[in-house]
Amino acid sequence: MNIKLYSIILKLLHLFSFMDIEQKVEQTLKKIRLKKKEKILVAISGGKDSAVTAYLLKRLGYKIKGIHIDLGLGKYSENCLKSVKELCNKLKIKLYLYSVKKETGKTMSDIFKHKDEKLSNCTLCGVMKKWLLNKKARELKADKIATGHNFNDGLETFLMNLFKGSQNSNLNSVPILKTKNKKFIVRIKPLFFIANGKIENYCKKLNLPVYKKICPYRGETYRVETRDFVKKLSDKEKKNLMKNFLELAEKIKKDEKETRYCEVCGEPSRKNLCKRCELLNSKI
Numbered sequence: 279m280n281i282k283l284y285s286i287i288l289k290l291l292h293l294f295s296f297m298d299i300e301q302k303v304e305q306t307l308k309k310i311r312l313k314k315k316e317k318i319l320v321a322i323s324g325g326k327d328s329a330v331t332a333y334l335l336k337r338l339g340y341k342i343k344g345i346h347i348d349l350g351l352g353k354y355s356e357n358c359l360k361s362v363k364e365l366c367n368k369l370k371i372k373l374y375l376y377s378v379k380k381e382t383g384k385t386m387s388d389i390f391k392h393k394d395e396k397l398s399n400c401t402l403c404g405v406m407k408k409w410l411l412n413k414k415a416r417e418l419k420a421d422k423i424a425t426g427h428n429f430n431d432g433l434e435t436f437l438m439n440l441f442k443g444s445q446n447s448n449l450n451s452v453p454i455l456k457t458k459n460k461k462f463i464v465r466i467k468p469l470f471f472i473a474n475g476k477i478e479n480y481c482k483k484l485n486l487p488v489y490k491k492i493c494p495y496r497g498e499t500y501r502v503e504t505r506d507f508v509k510k511l512s513d514k515e516k517k518n519l520m521k522n523f524l525e526l527a528e529k530i531k532k533d534e535k536e537t538r539y540c541e542v543c544g545e546p547s548r549k550n551l552c553k554r555c556e557l558l559n560s561k562i
Contacts, residue, residue, distance in 0.1 A: 299480050303334050303468050310454040310466055312340065316421040318466075319345045319374070321411055322365060324358030324489040326481040327426030329365050331468050333486060335424060336369050342424070345414060347407050348377035350385025357489045364487035376414055378406060389558070390495060399495045402557060409545060409554040415463040427451070427467045430474040433516060434504045436523040441504075452527050459537040462546040 312318075320332045322344045335342045346362045349355050359375075366373040379385045386406065390399050415423050435451040453471075456464040469477060481488060496502075508516070539545065540552035549556070 299472055299476055300334065300337075302471050304338060306453055306468055306471055307338070307340075307466075312422065312466060314339055314341070316341065317419065318342045318422045318424050319411075319415050319418065319420040320371075320424045321407075321426070322346050322362045322373070323426070324361040325426065326478055326486070326488045326490075327428055327431075327469060329361075329426075329486040329488050330477050330481050330484075331424055331426040332365065332369055332371065333484060334468060336371060342371055343418075343420075344371050344373040345411065345418075345423075346373060346375050347410050348375065348379075349387075349403065349407075350377060350379045351387055351493065351495060354491065354494055357491070361487045361489040368487065374414070374418065376410060378410065381410060382406075387495070393558075397557060398499045399497060400499050400501065403495075405553045405557055409543075409552065412461075412463050413545060416461060420463055423463050423465045425465060425467055426469055428469040428472050428474055428477055429516075429520065430505070430508060432467070432470055432523070433508055433520055434501055436519065437508070438500060438504050452524070457537045457546065459539075459546040461539065461544075462537065 318335060318340055320328065320335060320342050322328045322332055323346070332342060332344060344362065344366045346359065348359060363373065377385075378389075382389075386399075386403055389402065389406075393399075393402055411423055432451050439451075452467075454464065454466050456462070511519070537546050537548055538550070540547040540555055541550050542555040543552060545552050545554070547553070
């Protein structure tokens with residue numbers, strides 16, 4: 279085959295692949311009925327998923343602003359913040375910055391040192407980020423919080439909760455998460471049906487500024503083990519699992535009790551204490 283023709287075919291294949299990503303994201307946004315006039319805060323971490331989420335929402339004409347939580351993890355957090363600022367400058371979107379230390383008096387690395395040994399750093403970090411994002415998004419009067427969770431993330435979370443017997447936790451891992459609680463800001467996941475590998479290629483093609491190194495505090499968590507398991511599954515098996523997951527989540531949603539407010543911090547909670555106050559024993 280002629281080299282030039284081969285090159286053209288490759289470019290066309292890449293183009294169709296990227297068009298497929300954009301169409302799937304657009305379909306997801308239509309399904310969750312996201313409106314162009316809504317104020318959307320994109321949780322930008324410095325990684326590829328949140329970068330692509332911000333790029334696509336801006337490209338599709340939505341009103342977005344960025345929000346970043348500085349976790350206080352030394353050089354890693356500094357490099358993440360650098361990438362976040364570069365991305366927001368490139369996309370010309372306003373960025374709101376908050377830090378765990380300013381909000382709690384301690385960095386995440388400080389909190390890790392005094393945590394319960396049974397808790398993984400990732401679990402604790404995830405709970406803190408969600409708590410802060412919801413609180414700050416409400417103060418900023420945002421209508422939605424958009425995160426970069428993708429197809430692989432959703433599948434991994436579903437399996438982890440299934441293996442642990444925590445089926446009700448799967449309510450948090452759907453394309454749109456909302457409750458009747460007035461303090462809870464609706465969370466959306468535009469990349470929910472896009473595979474991790476496709477997002478990585480898309481990000482590279484667009485040359486979006488991202489920090490690629492893994493968090494030094496991650497360690498060998500249960501999620502990493504589940505991720506390795508998911509990698510061994512065929513595409514058909516993954517799609518079937520996702521289909522079953524969404525059907526199960528819909529059934530659980532019908533039986534969901536109305537959320538309450540945490541007795542300590544006043545934030546939305548399904549129990550007397552929110553996950554953040556429960557895990558940290560209300561000591562931060």
